[in-house]
Amino acid sequence: GQNIDQPTEMTATEGAIVQINCTYQTSGFNGLFWYQQHAGEAPTFLSYNVLDGLEEKGRFSSFLSRSKGYSYLLLKELQMKDSASYLCAAHTDKLIFGTGTRLQVFP
Amino acid sequence: DTGVSQDPRHKITKRGQNVTFRCDPISEHNRLYWYRQTLGQGPEFLTYFQNEAQLEKSRLLSDRFSAERPKGSFSTLEIQRTEQGDSAMYLCASIRDTGNTIYFGEGSWLTVV
DSSP, X not given: OOEEEOOSEEEEETTOOEEEEEEEEOSSOOEEEEEEEOTTSOOEXXXXXXXXXXXXXXXXXXXXXXXXXXXXXXXXXXXXXXXXXXXXXXXXXXXXXXXXXXXXXXX | OOSOEEEOSEEEEOTTXXXXXXXXXXXXXOEEEEEEEOTTSOOEEXXXXXXXXXXXXXXXXXXXXXXXXXXXXXXXXXXXXXXXXXXXXXXXXXXXXXXXXXXXXXXXXXXXX
């Protein structure tokens, strides 16, 4: 079967660092996407990891371990506007999404 | 604006009516996906096209749902005899075969009353 797991909710403080984990089990895996989604809006692309390792893009970094079926999204210097849902998606011939992690950033 | 357009953005319909959504992907993108998303859930795969060919349709998709991409450009998703459980946001996304970024449209919200 195909399965994506990520925590349902997380909270953090403005200026802090938060790591959102994602584990996956799929067939025909090509890579791992992370999307940000604000309430009532469509998902917006954050990152795509194909190879093992860490990719950094400004305040956001994403990590992939293909052998462990594991990824994480790291958000640094949190801002209030980072309060959103973060969707992990395995890329096979389509995207298979987890339920999303709702992140609340408090002042 | 990702370049993927969806229309209408919002639709309220009575139960039993038919509705159709349209998606215009980024012009050079040959793969097009339809997803459905309800509150508190991640997007759920419905179907996808490679050019004009519909390559996969989710088993979750009942016979009331049909999608087309007649010329390999825009796509339509039709829901016949709508039910209240069809209320959701319908998302379209596209990618080039050789691409590494899947772009989503802004979604079409459906409310069945």
